[in-house]
Amino acid sequence: xxxxxxxxxxxxxxxxxxxxSPGRADPQDDRNKQLADLEKQLAELQAKLKILRETPxxxxxxxxxxxxxxxxxxxxxWRSIGPAxxxxxxxxxxxYEADPTTYWVxxxxxxxxxxxxxxxxxxIQFDHETTNSIGAVVVAPSNKEIVWVGTGENNPRNSVSxxxxxxxxxxxxxxxxxxxxKSSFQIGAIAIHPKTPDVVYVGALGRLYGPGGTRGxxxxxxxxxxxxxxLPQIDEKTGVIDIIMSPHQSETLxxxxxERQRDEFDSFRGDAKVPAGADADAYAPSVGHGPGSTxxxxxxxxxxxxxxxxxxxxxxxxxxxxxxxxxxxxxVFAIIDTENGGNGVHTGGVYKSADGGESWTRVNxxxxxxxxxxxxxxxxxxxxxxxxxxxxxxxxxDGGKTFTADKINAGVHPGQHALWINPKDSRHLIVGTDGGxxxxxxxxxxxxxxxxxxxxGQFYHVAADTRKPYRVYGGSLDxxxxxxxxxxxxxxxxxxxxxxxxxxxDGFAYCADPKDPDLLYARSQNGALxxxxxxxxxxxxxxxxxxxxxxxxxxxxxxxPFLLSSHNSAIYYAAGNYVFKSVKQGDDLQVASPEITRTxxxxxxxxxxxxxxxxxxxxxxxxxxxxxxxxxxxxxTNLTEKFKAAxxxxxxxxxxxxxxxxxxxxxxxxxDAHRSDDETPYVFVTExxxxxxxxxxxNLPTGSxxxxxxxxxxxNLLYLGxxxxxxxxxxxxxxxxxxxxxxGLPTVAVHEFAQPVTANDxxxxxxxxxxxxxxxxxxxxxxxxxxxGKTSLMIPSSAIQWQSVLGGSPFGAxxxxxxxxxxxxxxxxxxxxxxxxNTVGIKVLDVTAKRRTPYGSGLGKVRWVAERTIGWLHNFRxxxxxxxxxxxxxxxxxNLGLSLICFGCFCSS
Numbered sequence: 001x002x003x004x005x006x007x008x009x010x011x012x013x014x015x016x017x018x019x020x021s022p023g024r025a026d027p028q029d030d031r032n033k034q035l036a037d038l039e040k041q042l043a044e045l046q047a048k049l050k051i052l053r054e055t056p057x058x059x060x061x062x063x064x065x066x067x068x069x070x071x072x073x074x075x076x077x078w079r080s081i082g083p084a085x086x087x088x089x090x091x092x093x094x095x096y097e098a099d100p101t102t103y104w105v106x107x108x109x110x111x112x113x114x115x116x117x118x119x120x121x122x123x124i125q126f127d128h129e130t131t132n133s134i135g136a137v138v139v140a141p142s143n144k145e146i147v148w149v150g151t152g153e154n155n156p157r158n159s160v161s162x163x164x165x166x167x168x169x170x171x172x173x174x175x176x177x178x179x180x181x182k183s184s185f186q187i188g189a190i191a192i193h194p195k196t197p198d199v200v201y202v203g204a205l206g207r208l209y210g211p212g213g214t215r216g217x218x219x220x221x222x223x224x225x226x227x228x229x230x231l232p233q234i235d236e237k238t239g240v241i242d243i244i245m246s247p248h249q250s251e252t253l254x255x256x257x258x259e260r261q262r263d264e265f266d267s268f269r270g271d272a273k274v275p276a277g278a279d280a281d282a283y284a285p286s287v288g289h290g291p292g293s294t295x296x297x298x299x300x301x302x303x304x305x306x307x308x309x310x311x312x313x314x315x316x317x318x319x320x321x322x323x324x325x326x327x328x329x330x331x332v333f334a335i336i337d338t339e340n341g342g343n344g345v346h347t348g349g350v351y352k353s354a355d356g357g358e359s360w361t362r363v364n365x366x367x368x369x370x371x372x373x374x375x376x377x378x379x380x381x382x383x384x385x386x387x388x389x390x391x392x393x394x395x396x397x398d399g400g401k402t403f404t405a406d407k408i409n410a411g412v413h414p415g416q417h418a419l420w421i422n423p424k425d426s427r428h429l430i431v432g433t434d435g436g437x438x439x440x441x442x443x444x445x446x447x448x449x450x451x452x453x454x455x456x457g458q459f460y461h462v463a464a465d466t467r468k469p470y471r472v473y474g475g476s477l478d479x480x481x482x483x484x485x486x487x488x489x490x491x492x493x494x495x496x497x498x499x500x501x502x503x504x505x506d507g508f509a510y511c512a513d514p515k516d517p518d519l520l521y522a523r524s525q526n527g528a529l530x531x532x533x534x535x536x537x538x539x540x541x542x543x544x545x546x547x548x549x550x551x552x553x554x555x556x557x558x559x560x561p562f563l564l565s566s567h568n569s570a571i572y573y574a575a576g577n578y579v580f581k582s583v584k585q586g587d588d589l590q591v592a593s594p595e596i597t598r599t600x601x602x603x604x605x606x607x608x609x610x611x612x613x614x615x616x617x618x619x620x621x622x623x624x625x626x627x628x629x630x631x632x633x634x635x636x637t638n639l640t641e642k643f644k645a646a647x648x649x650x651x652x653x654x655x656x657x658x659x660x661x662x663x664x665x666x667x668x669x670x671x672d673a674h675r676s677d678d679e680t681p682y683v684f685v686t687e688x689x690x691x692x693x694x695x696x697x698x699n700l701p702t703g704s705x706x707x708x709x710x711x712x713x714x715x716n717l718l719y720l721g722x723x724x725x726x727x728x729x730x731x732x733x734x735x736x737x738x739x740x741x742x743x744g745l746p747t748v749a750v751h752e753f754a755q756p757v758t759a760n761d762x763x764x765x766x767x768x769x770x771x772x773x774x775x776x777x778x779x780x781x782x783x784x785x786x787x788x789g790k791t792s793l794m795i796p797s798s799a800i801q802w803q804s805v806l807g808g809s810p811f812g813a814x815x816x817x818x819x820x821x822x823x824x825x826x827x828x829x830x831x832x833x834x835x836x837x838n839t840v841g842i843k844v845l846d847v848t849a850k851r852r853t854p855y856g857s858g859l860g861k862v863r864w865v866a867e868r869t870i871g872w873l874h875n876f877r878x879x880x881x882x883x884x885x886x887x888x889x890x891x892x893x894x895n896l897g898l899s900l901i902c903f904g905c906f907c908s909s
Contacts, residue, residue, distance in 0.1 A: 087436015150187025203240030259290030475507025624651025696733025721750030
């Protein structure tokens with residue numbers, strides 16, 4: 001409308017000008033000139049009219065609608081940097097036995113791997129489904145294209161994740177369809193008919209942290225279109241942990257039922273009552289044995305069932321693992337956990353049946369940490385050769401009378417959960433452990449660690465130091481703490497050799513002294529703290545001790561929190577059921593608080609010091625307590641009950657507290673409620689030192705929340721890690737955007753973020769896919785105004801001109817190697833354009849006058865590659881970025897005053 005009025009007004013003015021003009025010496029020339037001027041003005045007005053018509057009106061968004069468009073998120077530059085030297089927990093193996101070069105490896109929290117060339121290389125599958133936790137994987141014996149995955153790890157450990165039913169692929173794992181049983185949470189086992197792949201049995205365990213849900217043995221005869229529970233004896237506390245189908249009669253199956261549940265705590269501390277049968281395992285479930293745990297048998301495909309009791313323990317049983325002899329039709333083995341200790345038929349161990357499970361004989365008491373393992377296998381060609389999985393692989397060659405771990409575990413990571421034996425060649429085995437998977441071709445004499453597959457580390461924490469390029473440090477489950485380079489001189493990929501082992505045991509929180517990056521701090525489980533000087537490799541171990549101010553025995557969480565003061569890095573805090581403080585880099589820790597836990601089982605889980613005021617320190621616990629000091633630990637305020645008014649339904653595990661960098665009274669608290677049988681996200685903010693709280697869950701989907709961090713540059717930008725994704729908010733929690741992207745960060749639990757001060761990066765600790773890095777250059781400038789339609793050219797990140805280095809061999813290439821991702825060795829400019837951008841250009845000028853033009857609207861990126869010659873460096877000039885034809889972009893560039901000045905030589909070592 002405005003453009004039309006301008007056009008009409010221009011025509012009227014021009015007409016009036018023609019009528020009232022005085023006479024000319026040559027009227028024809030004067031008329032032609034006026035016509036030409038009029039046509040020019042008409043063309044200009046029409047061009048402006050076109051621009052106005054094609055330029056979208058900026059959206060009117062409420063704060064709750066300020067979500068980054070999915071198409072923009074898909075352009076975010078994620079990269080995986082490893083490490084892959086270790087692996088993660090393996091939960092299942094599926095080998096296509098007609099051609100064993102094709103097999104699948106299931107992980108607890110890292111998705112699914114597939115090889116079609118006997119492990120030379122692997123592809124990652126099941127990467128962007130709604131969950132990445134797998135309890136079982138099976139390939140149809142009659143068709144290698146049909147693969148089933150049961151989601152939700154079946155091990156009941158304290159760090160277990162969960163799933164949403166069973167998935168099926170009919171193209172070898174390229175694509176997946178959820179086939180139901182979505183409330184099963186954990187899947188124990190899957191069995192497929194050997195000749196009719198539409199017939200499938202699924203053992204559903206149900207939720208680990210509460211009763212109910214989908215539990216039992218479910219059968220489909222139409223490939224998953226419909227299901228029926230064929231074992232109605234299963235109650236709301238019991239699920240199915242294992243299924244074996246007779247290799248000789250496919251209508252005959254034996255099923256192991258298991259009654260188990262975890263409580264809201266990681267382990268049995270303080271006044272916790274250790275359940276019977278769990279004495280040797282501090283991390284066992286709170287219920288691991290019950291009347292529901294037993295064996296059932298069917299000989300008619302699930303129509304009728306018999307409870308197996310003859311020769312089995314009469315006390316409460318726990319987890320049971322099964323295997324059926326391929327050599328002898330009626331020979332079956334079981335490994336059984338019971339609530340009894342000592343020796344005898346009722347104490348559990350290895351049992352054998354010679355009549356298809358109708359009666360049993362106990363042959364050995366072996367069963368180490370049964371709730372976590374309880375897996376055994378019989379050699380397909382020799383019933384006397386048995387394998388039992390546990391902390392170490394144990395083998396018997398006399399039918400189970402004796403077992404030994406000697407000479408069969410060389411180099412294998414402790415803790416095995418899956419084992420496959422080649423039925424055509426029993427020298428060939430694959431074992432899945434807490435640290436990845438291994439292959440042997442000489443019957444366990446030598447093992448090959450298949451850590452070239454993918455980075456599968458289950459990281460709890462990550463930190464970045466102040467070097468440039470920065471180094472990354474983090475701790476992983478069952479695999480210690482590691483340090484590595486954020487980018488390397490290797491091109492184009494980083495390698496496992498770029499990571500180094502720093503500390504043993506379980507690896508948890510990590511940090512580097514910001515003033516001295518060679519001074520590292522780490523911890524392993526239950527209050528074991530350490531400091532390492534990389535210059536001298538000196539290691540100092542320390543832990544808090546009882547002393548003045550302690551009235552109760554000390555308790556520490558498995559993931560004990562600690563921090564260095566951002567005001568003075570010699571000040572060190574740690575916490576258990578008290579807060580401890582040292583002014584000597586961790587040495588001489590002193591009690592600095594009253595007992596902070598709500599119960600006599602509770603322990604601290606998170607600490608945070610205000611970057612604005614060194615006297616302000618926050619602490620949270622696993623039993624739901626939150627405390628604050630504002631006077632340097634002299635006095636403390638209990639804020640635990642303040643969250644009720646903001647909507648917290650009860651006490652929940654406090655997983656993260658983030659004291660604000662921007663406002664002294666501001667802090668964020670994240671509760672992880674899944675241990676309380678609650679999947680609701682809980683994120684709160686206070687502006688008044690915890691006196692009042694506001695929920696900022698906004699549009700977050702159902703699912704556990706784990707960590708929140710403020711951006712160190714943009715006060716309105718928040719990062720949130722959840723059980724299956726990473727989120728960001730550009731308006732401090734009024735709205736959240738999932739930032740994984742369609743081909744970026746996989747579906748995985750995000751446990752921590754780090755923000756190096758020497759790069760525009762967000763470093764992400766994932767619990768299943770090691771460490772990832774996101775370039776947040778555009779995200780840090782993604783204001784609500786841009787989301788509403790503002791065209792913008794964003795301030796670019798620094799770029800480095802790399803000098804080539806010698807190294808490596810041109811003849812050493814191999815498919816059996818892990819490759820991480822280095823960032824592109826280019827400069828790039830991010831922009832947003834709304835409407836058609838065909839009249840906009842970005843020109844990067846230097847001595848070579850290279851030029852790139854953007855295409856497409858929305859979030860875009862222009863990449864510019866500098867010449868890689870020393871001569872070019874000698875002729876280095878500041879780069880200029882200019883636009884053409886679009887005044888809005890010209891003004892944006894003038895206001896930003898962009899120049900790229902950070903090219904230089906740097907070689908990491």
